[in-house]
Amino acid sequence: EKCNGCGICVKICHEHCLSLSDGELKIEYEFCSTCSQCVAVCPRQAILWDHHPPLRFDRTLYPRPEQVMELFMERRTGREHTGKSIDRSTLKEIAAMAAYAPTHNFNLRTIIIDDVEIIRQIDSVIYRFSMNLYRWLYAPEIMHFVVRAFAPAWESEYLKARPKLEVLRNRQRLFRTMPAAVIMVVGNRRAPLSLQSAQYALYNMDLYAQSMGLACRNLVGNQGILNRNRQFRKLIRLNRKEKIFGTIALGHPAIRFRNKVTGKSLSVQWNNHTTGR
Ligand SMILES: Cc1cc2nc3c(=O)[nH]c(=O)nc-3n(C[C@H](O)[C@H](O)[C@H](O)COP(=O)(O)O)c2cc1C
Ligand code: SF4
Ligand code: SF4
CATH class of the missing domain: 3.30.70.20 (Alpha-Beta Plaits)
Incomplete structure (x- = not known):
């Protein structure tokens, strides 16, 4: 009316x-x-x-563009946490920001994990997978030559991963310090644009958490391991059609980023001119 x-x-x-x-x-x-x-x-x-x-x-209440720019420039992966917990109302508020992603894709849902045991499981599943990878791809000396001979484009990536895996092996776990919580964006594995929508959802949560002074780590590179682990899927009650499309680990930062990095840029092409300005 x-x-x-x-x-x-x-x-x-x-x-x-x-x-x-x-x-x-x-x-x-x-x-x-x-x-x-x-x-x-x-x-x-x-x-x-x-x-x-x-x-x-x-x-x-809107931030000015220079305030938004400051926030973007400060945005970094936070890997060191103090161990202090994050209260549930704050976690819910952060997760709620996922719904305001521009795709408004309602096949997505969020899973908030603040149970220390489940966070330990995330650590252990990824750690164990990484150690298997190390055993097969790095421990035998010959593998370097195999990669160089048959997948030369991967050689530098292969070499870069070795010290990272060795750090994990020495530490005997994935996380440097345990995050206080993990938030996942989960959706139908076959629905179109689930991944792209989840990326937006994740970034909303990420920036919002950062504006609260929290450290945020995106685990997109590792979530495939979680998706394939049957026990873990069962533990967090994913159904068969679902897939984890985004994962962020949150905590109170133990290290503060102080300096704005200037001079960082991607190359820009104007229209169809590949040279000049
Ligand atoms: C991954 C992705 C794909 C999209 N695909 C389309 C599309 O095919 N056609 C379209 O009109 N809008 C598309 N959009 C835009 C959304 O439909 C649009 O943002 C939505 O209607 C909400 O609008 P708002 O962000 O301006 O509120 C897409 C957005 C994303 C993130
Ligand atoms: S925007 Fe649509 S719903 Fe709102 S007053 Fe106009 S016609 Fe009615
Ligand atoms: S698609 Fe649905 S929600 Fe979007 S403007 Fe149309 S009626 Fe409204």
Whole structure:
């Protein structure tokens, strides 16, 4: 009854599943992507999200671009934690930021792990896998020659991984210090764009956690090991169709990054000019 039939929501809908007839708004739910732009745009706040009325943005709370830039430049992988725990309401708040990723992909869900035993399992599954890798690919001297002969493009990566694995072997675990919590983004393994959506979700959580002064480590390189480990899947109750698409480890930082690194850049090509500025 709040709707005045202005049609702004119909115009913004990227799935073209909203229509107005005789001043009444109709939605074809089967085509809706759940992007929620119609809710965000309605000047009368006439569309509810799952019965929740929208709130107006307070733009005075927005960070200025230079504040956002400062946050991006400070963003680094935090591997050293103090061991202090993170309270559950904070963890829930961080995980909630995953829902505001631009894909708004609702086949995703989050798993918050603050149980020390499960965090130890994550450590142990990845550690044991890494040690098997070391045993097969590094312990036999001949493997270096095999890689050089048959996969030369991988040789430098192969050599770079050796000292990392040796550090793990000496430490006898993955984490330098145990994180206080791990948050996973899990989704249907066959749904289109799950991975890309999860990347957005992860980065939202990552930056939000950082704005709270927490250290954050992305475990994307290791989560394949967790995905393939049956016992671990069972432990965190993943169903058969699900896959872990993103994993971040959080803790209170034991090391502070003090310096802004300047002069770091990717090369830029303007239009189709490969030379010049
Ligand atoms: C991985 C990925 C793929 C996307 N693919 C499309 C697409 O194919 N077509 C499209 O219109 N928008 C696409 N989007 C954009 C989202 O549909 C759009 O951001 C969403 O409607 C929410 O809008 P908002 O972020 O402006 O609120 C994609 C976004 C991501 C992250
Ligand atoms: S729901 Fe809102 S945006 Fe859509 S037609 Fe009604 S008043 Fe306009
Ligand atoms: S949520 Fe997005 S796709 Fe669904 S009706 Fe609204 S604007 Fe259209």
